[in-house]
Amino acid sequence: MTALANPLADAFWATSLRRWNAVCWGLFGAMAIGLVTTTPAGGSKYQAIALLGCVVLCYAVLDRFPGNPVVRPRVYLSVLVLALGGLAYLGSSYAALFMVTLPHYWMFGRTPRASMGFLGLATGATLAGSLVRQGWSAEFFGETLMSTLIVVAVGVLIGLWAHSVVAQSSERARLIEELERTQAQLSEAHQRQGAADERERIARDIHDTLAQGFASIIVLAEAAQAGIDHDPATSAQQLRSIESTARENLAEARELVGSAGQPGPGQVAAGSVARTLRRTLDRFAEDTGLAVDADLADLECDQQTRIALLRCTQESLANVRKHAHASMVGVVLVRRPHGVELEITDDGTGFRVGESTGFGLDGMRKRLAELGGRLTVTSSVGDGTRILAMIPVVSEVEA
Structure with a gap:
């Protein structure tokens, strides 16, 4: 059994003391009245009242000025031990004081070892005072010794049981507090992770929509200025494309701000993903003048799949525009037994896949991974690039 030196145990003892104080003051008052009214006049009467007064005074100081939680309770218990020995020697209400103050050993002892120690001292002092007064008589062995040991044994059992209950309650409270603290930490970590995921999602959507649109506007503006x-x-056609792209960017920005980044009907219409990709490819061919060979199966799929396929197409076409120096782009959309596949190829300069540090490819991989799909990039310098996106589709109906 360990010491209950923790806030929970301290709170328990404080509550117990407050409840017991009222009882103790009443009992102390009754004992004082009993000593005054029933004890014959003489020196022993005043000595007994003085000893009881010392106990009451120490208890009052302890109750009014708790002070050091270790020193003062032990001073009170020491005075109580001496007073019990003196009252037992005088034969004046020592048994009543012993029973009244029996809970104090467990309340102020703080630990089972200290409580048992002071209770043993009190028992020894009481028996010693009675032995000096009564001698080795039948009265001492038949009444005083047996009754004192029975009271002490009951007090020990009750005290140890109370300490065990408090220890178990404190342990349960500690475990509950630790669990609540862990849950709070997990909740905070979950919130931080959620915020980080949300920031990453918004950054990915901005990159795939607004950033690509602005890049397209810059390229078109430079071309229009050079050929004006x-x-x-x-x-003039390029300026019209700039206006159209700017309007689309404005619509995308409103969607990102107003509906948590989910594309609206104007950007990804419900129904066939082929029609959505066809509009994107036509705009790309018009803006860049590159040849686009598209073979798009007319598939019906869910909104998130359409968004992912569109974003992969937009990102791949943006990379072709900025880096590939290609003359032709091929796009194939087909349904396979395992899902939907989107393949985008170009005959450009290519690159080393392992050395790619751009945000676009990594964003495509994460977007597809969220849907259980994967992205495969095949390229080498001078040999073009092949992008293959695969997304598993559970409920897919071919039109």
């Missing part, structure tokens, strides 16, 4: 003198018709 010798090819005004083409420049």
Whole structure:
């Protein structure tokens, strides 16, 4: 059994003391009245009252000024031991004081060892005082010794049981507090992770929509400025493309702000993903002048799958525009037994896949992974690039 030196045990003892104080003061008062009214006048009467007064005074100081929780309770218990020995010697109400103060050993002892120690001292002092007064008589052995040992044994059993209950309650309270603290930490970590995931999702959506649109606007603006003198018709077309792209970017920005980043009906219409990709490819061919060979199966799939396929297409086309220096782009959308496959190829300069540090490919991989899909990138310098996106589709109906 260990010491209950923790806030929970301290709170328990404080509550117990407050409840017992009222009882103790009443009992102390009754004992004082009993000593005054029933004890014959003489020196022993005043000595007994003085000893009881010392106990009451120490208890009052302890109750009014708790002070050091270790020193003062033990001073009170020491005075109580001496007073019990003196009252037993005088034969004046020592048994009543012993029973009244029996719980104090467990309340102020703080630990079973200290409580048992002070209770043993009190028992020894009581028996010693009675032995000096009564001698080795039948009265001492038949009444005083047996009754004292019975009271002490009952007090020990009750005290040890109370300490065991408090220890178990404190342990349960500690475990509950630790569990609540762990749950709070997990909740905080979950919130931080959720916030980080949300920031990453927003960054990915901005990269796949607004950033790509702005990049397209810059390229178109540079081309329009370069050809405005010798090819005004083409420049006018490029300016119209700039306006259209800017309007789409504005719509995307409103969707990101107003609906948690989910694309609206204007960007990803319900129904066939082929029609959505076809519009994107037509715009790309119009803006860049590159040849686009598209073989798009007319598939019906869920909104998240359509979004993922569209974003992969937009990111791949943006990379072709910025890096590939290609003359032709091929796009194939097909349904396989294991899901939907989107393949995008170009005949550009290619790159070393292992050395790629861009945000786009990593964003595509994470977007597909969220749907249980995967991204395969095949490329080498001077040999073009092949992007293969696969997304498993459970309920897929081919039109």
